[in-house]
Amino acid sequence: MAQTFDIAVIGAGMAGASIAAELAALAPAGTRIALCEAEDFPGYHTTGRSAAFREECYGGPDVVPLTLASGDYLAQGGFLTPRGGLYLAREGEDAEVAAFLERFADSGVTIRPLDRAGLEARLPGVRPQWTQALSQPNCADIDVAGLHQHYLSRARRGDVALHVRHRLQGLSREGGDWLLDFGAAGEMRAAIVVNAAGAWADGVARLANARTLGIQPLRRTVAQLRVDPAPSADLPLTLDINGDFYFRPDNGRIWLSPHDETPSEPCDAAPEEYDIALAVERFENVVDWKIEAVERKWAGLRSFSPDRLPIYGFDPAVEGLFWFAGQGGYGIQTAPAAARFGAQLLLQRPRDAMTGALDERLYSPARFAD
Numbered sequence: 370m371a372q373t374f375d376i377a378v379i380g381a382g383m384a385g386a387s388i389a390a391e392l393a394a395l396a397p398a399g400t401r402i403a404l405c406e407a408e409d410f411p412g413y414h415t416t417g418r419s420a421a422f423r424e425e426c427y428g429g430p431d432v433v434p435l436t437l438a439s440g441d442y443l444a445q446g447g448f449l450t451p452r453g454g455l456y457l458a459r460e461g462e463d464a465e466v467a468a469f470l471e472r473f474a475d476s477g478v479t480i481r482p483l484d485r486a487g488l489e490a491r492l493p494g495v496r497p498q499w500t501q502a503l504s505q506p507n508c509a510d511i512d513v514a515g516l517h518q519h520y521l522s523r524a525r526r527g528d529v530a531l532h533v534r535h536r537l538q539g540l541s542r543e544g545g546d547w548l549l550d551f552g553a554a555g556e557m558r559a560a561i562v563v564n565a566a567g568a569w570a571d572g573v574a575r576l577a578n579a580r581t582l583g584i585q586p587l588r589r590t591v592a593q594l595r596v597d598p599a600p601s602a603d604l605p606l607t608l609d610i611n612g613d614f615y616f617r618p619d620n621g622r623i624w625l626s627p628h629d630e631t632p633s634e635p636c637d638a639a640p641e642e643y644d645i646a647l648a649v650e651r652f653e654n655v656v657d658w659k660i661e662a663v664e665r666k667w668a669g670l671r672s673f674s675p676d677r678l679p680i681y682g683f684d685p686a687v688e689g690l691f692w693f694a695g696q697g698g699y700g701i702q703t704a705p706a707a708a709r710f711g712a713q714l715l716l717q718r719p720r721d722a723m724t725g726a727l728d729e730r731l732y733s734p735a736r737f738a739d
Contacts, residue, residue, distance in 0.1 A: 393527025454508030
């Protein structure tokens with residue numbers, strides 16, 4: 370006989386774990402919530418492969434409210450380590466710098482221009498073609514694993530039932546509820562299904578006979594380098610203003626990405642040698658440090674909606690299907706506000722101090738309706 374729940378959350382990465390925890394905190398006593406994960410443990414895919422930083426401009430001005438609203442929760446929980454960030458620009462890229470400053474002028478993000486001397490003080494060994502930078506002092510590292518475990522623990526304390534090795538294979542309406550088919554793992558019934566399946570979100574929509582929203586998984590590659598000189602622990606997160614690379618230190622090594630966005634099917638992503646070589650080439654054009662070894666390399670999938678904004682809300686056409694997906698590369702740094710906001714929308718609860726300034730229309734799945 371199928372187990373029965375009020376809410377079934379599909380996906381136990383950061384998105385699913387965080388909204389399950391917030392639902393448990395806001396729902397009436399006795400609400401039964403299931404958190405269903407296809408893999409052997411939560412966070413196997415994107416959550417476990419994050420580059421682990423909070424950068425307030427990431428995602429653009431319409432994502433900034435989610436990032437800023439999440440900041441206090443992350444800081445007070447001890448999940449942030451201050452680092453600072455730099456956007457580098459070459460000689461002749463004054464227009465790009467001006468456009469960046471104008472784009473975020475009214476966003477609430479603190480950005481400070483640096484000349485060449487200021488850049489050299491922050492990034493020793495920077496090559497001559499990089500003549501200016503934009504400093505973002507509030508950039509920080511995120512303890513991604515700690516934050517994910519925090520939400521899983523909150524969910525567990527709220528009596529959320531975690532089911533691993535539950536890969537959704539069928540989804541149908543029956544008697545006003547959803548019947549969820551997990552193959553050999555059995556069946557489950559739920560009044561509401563939360564689609565927090567990341568790269569697999571459109572696949573869940575297909576199973577529900579809902580319109581897919583064009584969520585595209587994009588592969589992002591990261592390599593760990595051993596370099597000489599070894600980077601200082603306080604080296605800032607360093608990004609190209611044109612989006613060609615970013616890197617930051619980690620325990621005496623460099624974590625480097627070519628900022629690739631290669632369309633992919635939902636899968637267990639793996640790095641391509643071309644992307645590693647591209648990352649190394651771009652890094653060598655930034656600083657004069659010697660690369661001694663590429664010690665590790667990995668890839669993850671970042672899933673974007675067509676307008677690159679997240680999707681939070683009930684499906685406009687299919688009863689009982691709630692979207693919590695399309696969070697791209699900023700799903701970690703926006704998790705506290707996004708999860709609280711999503712739970713409030715689902716349960717029809719009033720906004721609070723964290724979510725009061727968020728615009729529901731920006732993130733609603735209804736924006737993609739014909």
